[in-house]
Each structure stands twice: as structure tokens, then as C-alpha cells.
Amino acid sequence: GASSAFSNNDFLECLTLQFQKSNSESDSIYTPKNASYSSILQSSIRNLRPASNSTQRPIVIITPEHESQIQAAIYCSKKHGIQLKVRSGGHDFEGLSFVSETPFVLVDMRNLRSISIDTDKKTAWVQTGAALGELYYTIANKSRTLAFPAGVCPTVGIGGQFSGGGYGMMSRKHGLAADNIIDAKLIDANGRILDRESMGEDLFWAIRGGGGTSFGIVVAFKLKLVVVPEIVTVFNVTRTLEQNATHLVHRWQYIADKVEDDLMLRLFLTSFNSSITGQRTVGANFRSLYLGRVHDLLPKMREIFPELRVVKEDCIEMSWIESELHFNNLPGESLDILLDESVFSSAYTKGKSDYVRQPISKHGLKRIWEFLIEEGEGNAELQFSPYGGRIGEISESEIPFPHRSGNIFMIEYSVFWSAEENTESERHINWIRRLHSFMARYVSKSPRAAYVNYRDLDNGRNNIYRSTSYKQASVWGFRYFKNNFRRLVQVKTKVDPTNFFRNEQSIPPVSPW
Ligand code: FDA
Numbered sequence: 001g002a003s004s005a006f007s008n009n010d011f012l013e014c015l016t017l018q019f020q021k022s023n024s025e026s027d028s029i030y031t032p033k034n035a036s037y038s039s040i041l042q043s044s045i046r047n048l049r050p051a052s053n054s055t056q057r058p059i060v061i062i063t064p065e066h067e068s069q070i071q072a073a074i075y076c077s078k079k080h081g082i083q084l085k086v087r088s089g090g091h092d093f094e095g096l097s098f099v100s101e102t103p104f105v106l107v108d109m110r111n112l113r114s115i116s117i118d119t120d121k122k123t124a125w126v127q128t129g130a131a132l133g134e135l136y137y138t139i140a141n142k143s144r145t146l147a148f149p150a151g152v153c154p155t156v157g158i159g160g161q162f163s164g165g166g167y168g169m170m171s172r173k174h175g176l177a178a179d180n181i182i183d184a185k186l187i188d189a190n191g192r193i194l195d196r197e198s199m200g201e202d203l204f205w206a207i208r209g210g211g212g213t214s215f216g217i218v219v220a221f222k223l224k225l226v227v228v229p230e231i232v233t234v235f236n237v238t239r240t241l242e243q244n245a246t247h248l249v250h251r252w253q254y255i256a257d258k259v260e261d262d263l264m265l266r267l268f269l270t271s272f273n274s275s276i277t278g279q280r281t282v283g284a285n286f287r288s289l290y291l292g293r294v295h296d297l298l299p300k301m302r303e304i305f306p307e308l309r310v311v312k313e314d315c316i317e318m319s320w321i322e323s324e325l326h327f328n329n330l331p332g333e334s335l336d337i338l339l340d341e342s343v344f345s346s347a348y349t350k351g352k353s354d355y356v357r358q359p360i361s362k363h364g365l366k367r368i369w370e371f372l373i374e375e376g377e378g379n380a381e382l383q384f385s386p387y388g389g390r391i392g393e394i395s396e397s398e399i400p401f402p403h404r405s406g407n408i409f410m411i412e413y414s415v416f417w418s419a420e421e422n423t424e425s426e427r428h429i430n431w432i433r434r435l436h437s438f439m440a441r442y443v444s445k446s447p448r449a450a451y452v453n454y455r456d457l458d459n460g461r462n463n464i465y466r467s468t469s470y471k472q473a474s475v476w477g478f479r480y481f482k483n484n485f486r487r488l489v490q491v492k493t494k495v496d497p498t499n500f501f502r503n504e505q506s507i508p509p510v511s512p513w
Contacts, residue, residue, distance in 0.1 A: 050095025089157020128159030172389030257388030
């Protein structure tokens with residue numbers, strides 16, 4: 001309506017004035033009238049589903065190059081009561097960084113992406129607008145034996161992923177990305193720029209796993225790098241139902257979290273049409289990283305998992321950074337591809353997660369295969385990601401990410417469809433909801449745990465115009481954070497009592513009235 005057009009203009013005026021005060025150029029402000037507005041908005045969107053259901057587009061996109069511009073955005077957004085959202089890599093499963101139910105402004109961190117590595121101290125400062133691939137590339141450029149344990153996909157943003165945990169191929173050896181953060185630079189709701197010392201240990205605790213958005217805008221994280229061998233070994237073997245997949249996956253559940261932490265045996269399950277039988281089948285793809293040489297790996301595999309029959313020909317020795325290409329199905333590409341943000345195309349997707357604490361029976365696995373076969377070739381994938389090792393050694397309350405000892409593996413469920421199929425989106429979404437509800441009997445209970453980085457609004461959401469009660473937010477809060485949710489609410493209430501930083505699933509402050 002007319003009144004919102006007025007407040008939009010007021011906001012823009014405010015922003016322009018603030019930018020002038022700090023002598024910064026206004027060319028990092030985009031309104032829908034700018035020719036490049038749409039391409040900037042679209043560029044980092046990987047999941048097309050959330051935007052296709054949303055009517056709101058940002059009133060303004062700000063791509064700050066200086067902290068003062070973030071401070072200006074916060075100041076004006078507060079003054080004019082317009083919601084602010086922040087985006088780093090844009091990979092949020094529910095699009096919470098770029099869609100909203102109310103008018104909003106978008107602070108897009110893309111221009112704040114510098115990375116500086118100190119090889120002697122084995123630390124790095126990385127700005128949150130950088131993507132994982134850039135971080136890995138930059139580390140590997142400086143050293144063949146330093147690395148960082150975070151996710152696999154190179155286009156995921158530092159800002160979102162490290163704020164919620166960050167699981168990857170070295171997590172059993174070194175923990176999550178958030179376990180390896182040693183300092184941060186954050187801008188709070190009052191526009192203050194804080195580091196670990198000035199924000200204090202409560203707030204520093206909250207931003208390492210409490211999920212993006214709730215506590216402020218993180219500009220940079222300081223990381224403790226980890227040491228990797230110059231040569232690591234990968235293997236990638238697939239077994240179909242006809243090749244005993246049910247037995248192998250069943251067996252895998254008894255070893256995946258217990259093997260030595262140098263070994264990550266990640267498992268991907270999909271259905272496809274067999275080229276041999278022509279029938280639809282399920283493939284269990286064991287994708288593995290061993291932080292050592294092949295001649296040490298093979299005897300170990302024969303001892304712990306002889307049924308898988310891994311042979312030398314299945315294994316490839318390479319550097320850690322080359323394994324990053326391997327796990328993204330980009331073998332033989334130049335390392336520069338890790339800097340290419342358009343390397344993967346976008347799709348319509350819906351994801352969910354679970355934690356498994358007792359092995360799933362063979363009967364249960366067979367029902368899962370039926371679900372995959374029903375959904376069809378290439379449309380769905382289940383990732384089984386092993387826990388144990390370093391992840392399980394860290395206490396549940398060390399950082400907000402609580403999924404520690406006692407978990408065998410995490411499940412990520414995903415379903416994909418194309419633009420042409422979007423008329424049938426409900427069918428795909430129902431499929432994943434049915435599978436998830438079937439799985440209740442096999443997974444963690446009270447609460448049924450979930451990973452905040454696999455964001456799922458089926459777990460509930462905040463009210464749009466009224467405040468959200470502790471009880472209401474507890475539904476997703478305890479799933480994502482278990483008992484840490486209480487402390488997250490306390491920190492939020494202390495540092496942002498007016499709930500300036502919010503989204504559909506942010507941590508609410510407890511209102512004293
Ligand atoms: P995005 O920019 O969408 O931000 C996510 C959330 O954090 C939003 O709420 C946003 O407002 C907030 N936020 C972003 N930047 C912020 C900042 N600077 N300060 C404060 N808040 C900020 N996870 C994993 O652990 N291991 C994995 O291997 C993978 N792999 C993977 C592959 C693919 C293709 C996708 C789409 C996702 C994953 N993930 C994952 C999940 C991923 O970790 C999760 O989606 C992250 O939140 C994405 O971070 P982005 O910065 O890209 O997202």
C-alpha cells in the first residue's frame with residue numbers, strides 16, 4: 001500500500017544519508033529499478049522452491065564493502081521498522097536468507113570475502129561472504145598440509161554454515177567447523193562491532209552453532225586450521241540391491257561411528273534403473289576419505305568391513321584439496337573450479353534430517369528402498385553421515401550444536417524436481433514427509449533431533465506479527481539444540497531483547513511482559 005511505499009522511501013533516504021556520512025559509495029545499494037537487482041538476487045539461490053512460493057522481494061539489496069555500511073543498514077532498518085535479512089552463500093534449505101513474509105531489506109555479504117591465512121600459527125580469518133571452496137582453495141595455495149573441517153559443497157557460504165555447525169568429510173577426525181572457531185567479528189543490534197573479548201563468552205558460545213541470524217551479523221570468523229597428510233586416499237564404491245546392498249548398509253551401521261577417526265565412510269542412497277536388469281533398483285554409494293595411504297587403508301577395510309570388498313583399484317591417492325574435487329564429482333578439473341559459484345545448477349528441493357542411535361533393522365531398510373523406488377530415478381537421495389570420533393568426544397553443551405556421543409549417524413533426506421515438474425511439488429513434498437514420518441520408529445526421540453543447517457520449517461515457525469512464546473519455539477528449539485536451547489534464549493534475551501535480528505526460526509527473546 002501507499003504507507004509502505006512511503007516507509008520504503010524513508011528507508012532509502014536514511015540509508016543514502018548514512019552512506020554519505022561514512023563517505024561510502026551508494027553503488028552497493030540496489031533497488032528493483034536497478035538493472036542488476038534481479039541478477040544479484042538470483043545469483044546465489046540454489047533452491048528455487050522458497051522464492052517460487054513467496055510474493056515478497058527485498059525492497060533494497062545492500063552489498064556492503066565496509067562494516068560502516070552494515071551499521072547503516074541496521075540503523076535505518078531499526079529506525080523505520082523494516083525487517084533486515086542477511087545472506088552469505090544463500091544455501092538455506094528454506095530460503096530464510098532471501099525470502100520473507102513481510103517487507104524486508106537484504107544485506108548480502110558477497111563483497112566481504114577476504115581470507116587471510118597464518119601458516120605459522122595455523123589460523124585463518126575468513127569473512128563470511130566467502131564460500132567454502134574459496135576457503136579450501138586459499139588454504140591449499142599456502143600449504144599442502146593445512147586444511148579446515150567443514151562441508152563438501154564448495155558454493156556453501158561460510159556465514160550460514162559455520163553459524164549452524166558445519167559437518168564434512170573430516171568431522172570424525174576434527175569435529176565440526178564451529179568446533180574450530182576461535183574468534184569472531186560480529187555487529188550487534190546496536191551496531192557495535194564486537195570481537196570474542198568484547199562480546200563475552202556467552203555470546204561467543206551462541207554464535208558457534210546456534211544457527212544464523214539470531215544474534216547479529218557475523219562479519220568474520222577466526223579459525224583453527226588442522227593438519228592433514230600430504231597424501232590422502234579416497235574410494236567410491238556402489239552396490240545395488242542385487243549386489244547385497246541391504247546387508248552392507250545394515251552392517252555399515254555397526255562400524256561407521258566406531259572405526260578410527262582417520263576414516264570417514266559416508267553413504268549415499270539413491271534409486272536408478274539398472275543397466276543390467278532394466279529394473280529400478282537402489283544404489284548404496286560408499287564415499288570415503290582416509291587420512292592416510294592406500295597400503296594402510298586396505299588391510300583395515302579387510303578387517304573391519306570385509307563384506308564391502310574394497311580393492312586397490314577402487315582407491316585413489318591424492319592431496320586433500322584434490323579430494324574436495326573428487327567428492328564434488330569434479331575429478332580432473334583445475335582447482336580454480338572451486339572458486340566458481342555457478343558450477344552447480346539450481347533445482348527445486350525439500351530437505352529434512354534425523355539422528356540414528358540404534359541400527360535400523362533390515363526390514364526398515366527395505367521399506368526405505370521402497371520409498372526411494374517409488375519416488376523414482378534421480379529424484380531423491382538419502383545421505384547417511386557417520387558420527388563418533390571427535391564429534392562424539394566434545395560435550396553436548398560445549399557449543400550450541402548438541403548432537404554428540406550416542407549418535408551413530410545423521411540422515412539427510414532430499415527430494416528434487418525441475419521447473420517443469422513444479423506443478424507437482426506437493427507430491428514430492430508429501431513423499432518426503434511420509435518417509436520422515438515412517439522413520440520415526442527408527443530415529444532419536446524426545447526430542448526427535450534435527451540439524452539446524454538442514455533447515456526445515458515443518459518443525460514450526462515464529463509468529464509474524466506477534467512475539468513467539470518460549471513454548472512455541474521449544475518445538476524446533478529442542479530438536480535443533482536440545483538443552484542448549486535454554487541458554488540460547490537467555491543469551492538472545494540479553495543481547496537482542498527487542499528481537500531485531502529475526503527470521504521464521506530464529507531464537508526468540510523471552511518477553512518479560
Ligand atoms: P544462507 O546465506 O542462506 O544463510 C543461512 C542462514 O544463516 C540464514 O538464516 C541467514 O540469514 C543466516 N546468515 C547468513 N550469513 C550470516 C552472517 N554473516 N551472520 C549471521 N547470520 C547469517 N551443511 C553441512 O553441515 N555439511 C555439508 O556438507 C552441507 N552441504 C550442503 C550442500 C548444499 C548443496 C546445500 C544447499 C546445503 C548444504 N549444507 C551442508 C547446509 C548448509 O550448511 C546450510 O544451508 C547453511 O546454512 C548455508 O550457509 P549459507 O551461508 O550458504 O546460507
